[in-house]
Amino acid sequence: MKALGQFLLFHALICAASHVQGSVIINGKLAPEGSMQFMVSVQNKNGHVCGGFLISEDFVVTAAHCDKGLKHVILGGHNWKNSNAKKIKISNQCKHRAYSDVGNGYDIMLLKLAENATMGENIKTIPLAEKNMNLRYNQECSVAGWGKTERTDVSVDDLRVVNVSIIDHNDCQKIWGGLLPNMICAGGKYTDKGFCQGDSGGPLVCNGKAVGIVSFNKNYNCKYPDVPNVYTDIREYIQWINNIIMKKTCPM
Incomplete structure (x- = not known):
């Protein structure tokens, strides 16, 4: 099972690395002025x-x-x-x-x-999350970026933002077939909202604090992903x- 999980994760990550440039916010909206x-x-x-x-x-x-x-x-x-x-x-x-x-x-x-x-x-x-800051299952956070949307393959210039919910880590680990504890899952599976390949480096913001960093997703499945979006856990x-x-x- 561990070997299978590593294989699945490796396959997904190769795909993610091939689309670093740009950013893709799925089913988001223009970020309000002043935010x-x-x-x-x-x-x-x-x-x-x-x-x-x-x-x-x-x-x-x-x-x-x-x-x-x-x-x-x-x-x-x-x-x-x-x-x-x-x-x-x-x-x-x-x-x-x-x-x-x-x-x-x-x-x-x-x-x-x-x-x-x-x-x-x-x-x-933006303030960073404290090491002991708790995240709740289904807690609503946000992620933002520039670039392509679900409606076009052409990058846009205006910042877009979308709300995403925290996914239970154990659930996420089972879905991916292996995941490290220094990662956070939010958006993607269970919704049609989140980020896609290339929307990297942006913050996952919860309660006004940066909690995660956009890291990877499964390739070519962004409008209706079958796996959660994965972030680096800043608290670590x-x-x-x-x-x-x-x-x-x-x-x-």
């Missing part, structure tokens, strides 16, 4: 690669598998092409040392900004994150 001002577009020379979120004036959290020639971030606007949005270069990438692929967990990376983001009307940080990395922010450098 989610912590959202960040993480980009390489070709444009948007992944989502991310601002946790301090000089650090952004995203997924480790988003490491695709990243150059800068754009923040301060729901439309990342807006002239009022702020572009800041990335000076360093702190990928978790234990990361190898999304199936083995540790899918988390901090981006050190070359200059501090100016906090204000359009740019704010609070000390790691705080140490980086305090020392302003990646751990050796």
Whole structure:
């Protein structure tokens, strides 16, 4: 059973890795103006690669598998092409040392900004969930991103958001045929809402706090997924994150 679970998970993750760029919010809506001002577009020379979120004036959290020639971030606007949005270069990438692929967990990376983001009307940080913060089965949270929707294969420029519910971890583990404890399941199976391939690095937000990071889903089954969406559980990395922010450098 364990070997079968690993095979199924490995197959799904290969598919997920092949669609890193862009973002896909399924059956969501445009994010209301003035909301989610912590959202960040993480980009390489070709444009948007992944989502991310601002946790301090000089650090952004995203997924480790988003490491695709990243150059800068754009923040301060729901439309990342807006002239009022702020572009800041990335000076360093702190990928978790234990990361190898999304199936083995540790899918988390901090981006050190070359200059501090100016906090204000359009740019704010989001607090992280405490290590002991509890999540309830069926608790409603949200996930957001830029890019394709269920209605088009063309990426869009405006931030979209959708509400998703927390799925019991044991249930999720059985459905996937194997899952690590440092992961959270929300959306996907049991609903037609969630994220899809490429909507990586964005936050799962519960009670106003970032609890998870978009990690992976099963390939080519986004409108009506038969497995839950999977997130990296931020609560397992609070000390790691705080140490980086305090020392302003990646751990050796």
